Amino acid sequence: MDPAAVLTEAGSVNERLTAGGDLWLRPWAPDDLDAVLCAFTDPEMWRQSEEPVDTVPAAAAWIAARQRHWATGTGYSWAVLDARSVVLGCVEVGAVNRRHGCGWVSYWTTKAARGRGVATAACRTASDWALYDLGLHRLELGHRLNNPASCQVATRAGYRPEGVQRDKLRYDGRWYDVEIHARLVTDRGFAAAS
Numbered sequence: 697m698d699p700a701a702v703l704t705e706a707g708s709v710n711e712r713l714t715a716g717g718d719l720w721l722r723p724w725a726p727d728d729l730d731a732v733l734c735a736f737t738d739p740e741m742w743r744q745s746e747e748p749v750d751t752v753p754a755a756a757a758w759i760a761a762r763q764r765h766w767a768t769g770t771g772y773s774w775a776v777l778d779a780r781s782v783v784l785g786c787v788e789v790g791a792v793n794r795r796h797g798c799g800w801v802s803y804w805t806t807k808a809a810r811g812r813g814v815a816t817a818a819c820r821t822a823s824d825w826a827l828y829d830l831g832l833h834r835l836e837l838g839h840r841l842n843n844p845a846s847c848q849v850a851t852r853a854g855y856r857p858e859g860v861q862r863d864k865l866r867y868d869g870r871w872y873d874v875e876i877h878a879r880l881v882t883d884r885g886f887a888a889a890s
């Protein structure tokens with residue numbers, strides 16, 4: 697893949713990234729409050745945040761935390777948008793450790809946007825950027841074994857499975873096994889977002 701394809705036009709990390717088709721990524725902004733609140737009304741989304749995102753202050757805090765991560769270089773979280781600038785989801789390279797050159801990737805899409813390749817394109821684009829532009833070496837992610845859609849996204853974005861962590865997560869008193877995937881900057885044979 698051509699690394700330039702994921703660089704921002706101005707070469708700045710604050711500029712937008714194109715993700716193929718009419719999808720594009722930009723850092724979260726305070727104006728996204730309603731979109732964040734709306735996305736988190738989906739019951740599938742409650743596991744995507746340590747704290748509930750069900751009030752205006754909670755949504756504002758969620759956005760502010762992501763802006764802090766950008767400012768401190770500890771995480772890079774993007775809103776995923778369509779041509780009309782409707783927020784379709786989120787992709788994040790978090791827990792960035794520059795010493796070891798690694799980061800933890802996560803993603804979600806709004807209920808209405810699912811099943812049309814949005815998470816896959818966003819994950820590929822953010823991953824390409826983190827590996828080829830930011831300069832990380834290894835990106836990791838994990839999904840519950842009972843989340844096959846997330847496994848599919850990871851696999852199609854170039855993340856190889858590395859094993860299962862037993863009883864890694866607990867929700868509502870139930871333990872869940874988590875499959876770990878990783879993508880290295882040295883991995884070959886993977887085509888970037890088109």
Ligand SMILES: CC(C)(COP(=O)(O)OP(=O)(O)OC[C@H]1O[C@@H](n2cnc3c(N)ncnc32)[C@H](O)[C@@H]1OP(=O)(O)O)[C@@H](O)C(=O)NCCC(=O)NCCS
Pocket residue numbers: 740741744803804805806809810811812813814815816817838839840843844845846848849
């Ligand atoms: C998981 C999630 C991010 C997927 O987003 P998406 O935009 O629908 O993903 P994509 O359309 O790019 O790809 C989903 C793939 O999973 C497949 N899929 C969906 N449900 C599936 C299932 N039950 N079993 C197997 N595959 C499934 C789809 O067919 C698609 O693959 P395809 O393009 O080959 O057909 C989205 O469902 C979501 O936000 N869920 C709630 C939050 C979450 O679970 N985040 C991930 C945490 S690890």
